[in-house]
Amino acid sequence: MRIGMLVSGGDCPGLNAAIRGAVLRGVDVLGFEMIGFIDGWRGVIEDNWIPLDRRAVRGISPLGGTILGTSRVSPFSDEAGGAEGIKRRMAELELDGLITIGGNGTQTVAMMLSEAGIPVLGLPKTIDNDLDGTDFTFGFDTAVSIATEAIDRLRTTGESHRRCMVLEVMGRDAGWIALHAGMAGGAQVILLPEFPESVEQVCTWVESVRDRGRSPLVVVAEGFRLEGMDSVSTRAGLDGFGRPRLGGIAEVLAPIIEERTGIESRATVLGHVQRGGVPTAFDRVLATRAGIKAADAVQAGEWGTMVSLRGNEMETVPLSDAVDKLKSVPESRYEEVRLLFG
Ligand code: F6P
Secondary structure, eight states: OEEEEEEOSSOOTTHHHHHHHHHIIIIIITOOEEEEETTTHHHHHTTOEEEEOTTTTTTOTTOSSOTTOOOOOOTTSTTTTHHHHHHHHHHHTTOSEEEEEESHHHHHHHHHHHHTTOOEEEEEOOTTOOBTTSSOOTTHHHHHHHHHHHHHHHHHHHHHHTOEEEEEEOOSSOOHHHHHHHHHHTOSEEEOTTSOBOHHHHHHHHHHHHHTTOOOEEEEETTOOBTTOSOOOOSOSBOTTSSBOOOOHHHHHHHHHHHHHOOOEEEEEOGGGGGOSOOOHHHHHHHHHHHHHHHHHHHTTOTTEEEEEETTEEEEEEHHHHTTOBOOOOHHHHHHHHTTOO
């Protein structure tokens, strides 16, 4: 069997471990021939790929980023020619199937290709952990660790100056990173996209921290919205999805808090630091297991499915059950951290 693999969408720590897992199982154990497309679907369009074998993946598990590169190019772009164009390219390269590593957008595209008759298997990844079809995605644990370390560091400088520190972490649609890092780091206020709050409420929480003699530490997910404000667009340009950048909520919040509470406030936007660098051991293990499972699922002909972690087991779920359903932070999880506020 000859299998192509690609990474699409934003990168995340653990991608290389996943590629290695799939190749070691697929090539060495199951006897596949494997190739890796460079920069996602762009590599398919431009015929840019490398052979993947044991030598190609040696020692890559601890490395951040991806040896294959990634892009947000879609197979449904004019250049790619949609499902028919991809089928043609696969025939030219004598490929029997594709493993697409990516988040929600990538897996949605994988499902569309699968519905058009292309043998595709999804391998989920995202630091946001917002894919509904799996318990955890690799990349998330590393991002949470980095964000937690940032909280620990901001706390000491914040306390030295008796300031309110506002840390913005990633999470466009779901607040998992803010929730977990905020809980681990003992943030006194955690603000998530799922639960808009008023300026008054945020300032009341901040003041109650100050009234107890502490320096407030606020963690805010980039997708958080202040009630009554549709969007906060403070950074120029468009994001990777062609939408106006919606980041910068921390930079909006900090001056508002300072003005309303009189507490000197500072904003930190953690940004892509969360996506870079070495993956945690947890992410390396999860990613390696996901890669191994992807090769096994290909061997079993489970096309149109996505690898999924359920409890401690690697399984597959139909792509149609996994995509387009955002895994939001439920109220019960938010209530847990609300106990710690103030
Ligand atoms: O989907 C992962 C993610 O990190 C989001 O949390 C964030 O909004 C987005 O990617 C940033 O994407 P880009 O790399 O295009 O700036």
